[in-house]
Amino acid sequence: SRDQVKTEMHWLAEQGAVTVADVGPVLVATLTERGQDIAAGRARVPGIKRPGA
Known part of the structure; x- marks a missing residue:
């Protein structure tokens, strides 16, 4: 669901993996x-799967 995706995006932002910005009705994530x-x-x-794993 959209709520689940938003929750995951904000969690990734808390981990420092992305920055998140609300642009109107759209959530924009930028890789850090x-x-x-x-x-x-x-x-x-922890919680982010390693590539190739």
Whole structure:
């Protein structure tokens, strides 16, 4: 559901993986440098699956 996606996006923002902005009715997420490190497997965050795992 949309509420579940919004909750997950805000959780990722709390972890420093993305920034989140409300732009009208749309929620915009932008990957941070830390998020890039997590996605590349250079950083670990409990609750975020590692690439290739």
